[in-house]
Amino acid sequence: MTTRPVQAEKNLQRIDQASKDGIGQSPLRPDGTLKVKGEFAYSSDLWHEDMLWGTALRSPHPRANIRSVDVSAALAVPGVHAVLTHEDIPGAKFYGLEIADQPALAVDKVRYQGEPVALVAADHPETARRAAKRIVVDYEVLTPITTEQQCLDPETHGYVHEPHEYKARAHGNLCHEQRLVAGRGVTDEVRALADVVVAGEYEVGMQDQAFLGPESGLAVPAEDGGVDLYIATQWLHADRQQMAPVLALPEERIRLTLAGVGGAFGGREDLSMQIHACLLALHTRRPVKIVYSRDESFFGHVHRHPARMRYEHGATRDGKLVFADCRIVLDGGAYASTSAAVAGNAASLGHGPYVIPNVRMHALALYSNNPPCGAMRGFGAVQAAFGYESQMDRLAAALGMDPVELRQLNAVAQGDLMPTGQPIDAPAPVAELLQRAKDRPLPPPLDPSDQRALPGALSNTSHGEGIVRGVGYSVGIKNVGFSEGFDDYSTARVRLEVIGGEPVALVHTAAAEVGQGGITVHAQIARTELGVERVTIHPATTGIGSAGSTSASRQTYMTGGAVKLAAEAVREVLLDRGRRRYGWTHRDLTLTGGQVVSASAGVLAPLAELLGDEPVEQTRVHRHRPTAALDPETGQGFGHVQYSFCANRAVVDVDVELGLVRVVELTAVQDVGRALNPLAVVGQIHGGCTQALGLAVMEEIVLTDGKVRNASFTDYLIPTILDTPPIPVELLELPDPHAPYGLRGVGEAPTVSATPSIVAAIRQATGKALTRIPVRPEHLTDTP
């Protein structure tokens, strides 16, 4: 294990002088005014003179061979400028985040419903769509491989990727697996040590990120033969890295600028229309805009892996966990995307924030002909949390114990080991989070006099009869940052100069602002470190080094950390200038309120004077402490950078006759290390809890034989304001000595932890076992 006590101490230095709108405060978002005026340019709002509209023709079949593609009728449509198939791709035909197994356009076969087969560019989006329908594709339709049993029996059912296609993984439809054994593992002898054993099988449906801003962007061909792409994404540099081989261009001739992003939640980690728009633009030499419809969006991005899990837990009579055994099967769909990392997370976090002396785990990610699955908020930890938290309630019932007390009795704390053998070397107040959730006052009992407060609401399904209240608790664990040895870094450039007589900081990173408020925090950090008020945020571009992905709850930690390093470097250059120029010898200098201040001698000079017409600019790269790969057989290793914990209490009212659920309140208590922007932190927790609520009771992409049956917001339901209850949030701020300012990544932990609390509350109200999410009315009424 690696610890850096010196670094840790430095990170925790007190910022004695609170800058106006610096860290710890909640200044307004710098993009907020434009957003409330309707003037913020999202990727779907872009316009260019002479631009064409692109669209993709997608496969209606989950599995088929392509005998032929005839584009002639489409090309003949007036207004059509180009129709492209894989044969028009100048470079590599396959791409992927971790493994290049996904064709930019289908090559001889399709592996999921919605796979892009051909592209059209036309002068009107409707012309493009109509022309695409005139492309004739001759498919040899095959029986899709969709179930776990089919996937794991390729001799009978075939391969999603033929072994010869795919040298790296020549063992059937298994994309990745991770095993883990801790303590003595789980043997008959270990089982015999337990007084009580509970086992259960659990299932999680396929959830969609359902960001509101559809996939979209504008590609503009450049004079140098390259292309400029304005795009909504989570990681500009990873996009470019995947695009370059397909476009057969050097990376420096592909310039990406972040356009306005209408939410992401993991769904923009993989490429969508990036390559397609660029292919069309380079082919037609015209700017090309692509905007997905909602229907196409459901087919155009990866989803959360559905999971089937089997858990077995053993404990002593007094509730101490003795062993836990688990098998998690994740359906990765047709392409690898981030399945390996998702399975890694499921394995390393899949026993939850509990001390368990003997552990066994087997997590698998499968290839199938279902839609590709990859990143979504919570990333492998969400599915497992439903399993282990359901088990905790089951165990508490078997022991006759209070479910919160059972959890507290076994909760990890700082100094404990995770099942990977990794010591938890930062605060882990799991028991306290649960206690605080439990200690909060409960909401008042149901008032049936307002129809709108009842399950079923204005549908007038009840006037209070048949409604039962339930309360449930849960806690979850999530890793922060990229794990398992990934070289995870971010780059920031900070420039300080005098504009209009005032010192102004300019912050440039490639970090994708997707709504979370990273740019607000970057400006706060610059203010705190440089003692200035005015900060300008440069648009995110590939004109600077990578910031890494806006995912894994990592951007405040990683890019915030990079901005901090760059600002500190600017400060040092400036103070050196002052020392040379004025002979300062003070050892207690800070930049505060636009001035250089000595704690002992007072104000030494205005920043504007020290800067004069010589701006200071510094670029720094921030890396978190190194992690290591997990051993494939034992799962042992220092795999994670940081852990994040959240506890929830859910209160529900259930109409037990109709199976209708209304969540009355959803409390969240989370340790955030340090809240750099409390308003934004709470906003992340609210949003994370609400997506968890969606998974608990309504959200699922429904599949039949690999085909999506509900690709619209009419049929795929996300929580409305009526479905969402008040969400009281309580923050703990226990600094992590390894992190910038002691902060802890925030965005995902509540999405991991909140779902099981809601299901637990429904169980308490109904007495049903509820082993599958989302919970549907028929699960509560036993209606076939």
Place this chain on the structure above:
Amino acid sequence: MRVVFTANGRPVEADDVWEGESLLYVLRERVGLPGSKNACEQGECGSCTVYLDGVPVCACLVAAGQVQGREVRTVEGLAGPDGGLGPVQQAFLDAGAVQCGFCTPGLLVQTDALLAQRPRPSDADIREALSGNLCRCTGYEKIMDAVRLASARIAGAGGGE
């Protein structure tokens, strides 16, 4: 076809409009008002909510030809008389009700309509009025705060009951 209507008090016209185009498409792609958003284009998300002759509608569900000669007011028309932010816009910004902001234009119009009709809504009133506007980022808590704040400010400024 040619479509002529009033947008935010100004006459606008669009030529060569295909009959299948929605008001939303015409606003966004033909008359330079992209503030109304295109999240679902089937009337489920409310991101494209605009006033049509004073009534909030989903612009994606209105055929362009239907607005001939009528008055449309979009998020771009919600600013205060001095061109600064209107009270609903300011409240959403101040309360932290804006994250990615894609739902914001529709919510602003719907909230504006709610407060015009009911200046001091109860929480249940707010939830009912905004139930056709999806937000994926905020969990609606700060949106509730924003509407309460806008209501209080408007009432405080003498605009209330």
